[in-house]
Amino acid sequence: MSRSVFFLLFCAMPFKLLAQQLFIPNGKITFEKRINMVRTMADFGLSDEIKGAMKKYKISNWDLYFDRTRSIYKAQKKDDNDEDLTYFITPGESTNELYADYANRNRVLRKNIMGDDYLLKDTIPRVNWKIMHDIRIISGYECRKAIGRINDTVYVVAFYTDEILLRGGPEGFSGLPGMILGLAIPRLNTTWFATKVEAFTNFNNEIQPPNKGKKTETDRELKKLIELFTRYNGNKNEKPEEIRKAIYGFVL
Numbered sequence: 001m002s003r004s005v006f007f008l009l010f011c012a013m014p015f016k017l018l019a020q021q022l023f024i025p026n027g028k029i030t031f032e033k034r035i036n037m038v039r040t041m042a043d044f045g046l047s048d049e050i051k052g053a054m055k056k057y058k059i060s061n062w063d064l065y066f067d068r069t070r071s072i073y074k075a076q077k078k079d080d081n082d083e084d085l086t087y088f089i090t091p092g093e094s095t096n097e098l099y100a101d102y103a104n105r106n107r108v109l110r111k112n113i114m115g116d117d118y119l120l121k122d123t124i125p126r127v128n129w130k131i132m133h134d135i136r137i138i139s140g141y142e143c144r145k146a147i148g149r150i151n152d153t154v155y156v157v158a159f160y161t162d163e164i165l166l167r168g169g170p171e172g173f174s175g176l177p178g179m180i181l182g183l184a185i186p187r188l189n190t191t192w193f194a195t196k197v198e199a200f201t202n203f204n205n206e207i208q209p210p211n212k213g214k215k216t217e218t219d220r221e222l223k224k225l226i227e228l229f230t231r232y233n234g235n236k237n238e239k240p241e242e243i244r245k246a247i248y249g250f251v252l
């Protein structure tokens with residue numbers, strides 16, 4: 001009897017190990033971010049000459065390092081010879097990064113605001129998702145479609161895979177039953193799609209909260225930042241909570 005049990009357990013081991021390998025606990029995902037500049041600049045009254053000189057897409061690459069409970073998302077270094085119309089892109093975007101601790105539902109966002117880097121601590125925002133039936137293959141992974149909404153009226157389309165355990169994604173989006181490998185925000189003419197997944201690789205040294213930047217840990221520091229941001233953007237009539245939402249929003 002004991003030999004039979006041992007034999008059955010021995011036979012089951014490879015299947016158990018195989019099942020564990022189907023789910024990815026850690027690794028690195030590279031995302032390509034594309035902004036359709038022609039659509040973005042359509043309402044700015046640019047001349048046909050400038051429009052003709054513009055590249056249709058502004059492209060940047062971002063890395064998401066993750067383990068079972070944490071992640072950090074940051075831009076790859078830019079090419080100094082980038083000849084795109086970079087002055088139409090948010091200044092300092094390349095220094096933005098987002099650390100998320102999903103076990104404790106908090107995050108640290110390093111964000112360039114008015115030329116200075118700030119460290120913004122916050123809880124992980126929730127997105128109300130509706131999971132659809134559509135399936136799409138992204139970087140070799142079967143991903144299911146979901147539709148969400150942010151800031152009340154902005155719709156987000158995401159594609160997630162349940163083969164990656166962490167329920168995270170690019171730009172701070174999360175809350176689906178797996179990792180988001182594809183993301184689109186039509187109103188912003190912007191998409192993010194995974195181009196490479198390095199699975200089962202440990203990046204503990206990379207997954208650390210950013211620590212370089214001005215802190216806003218006290219009410220006084222946050223109030224000062226909101227006042228500066230309000231003057232900088234000329235939106236004096238906007239409520240402080242709306243200003244805070246704009247500052248603390250996603251990495252966008």
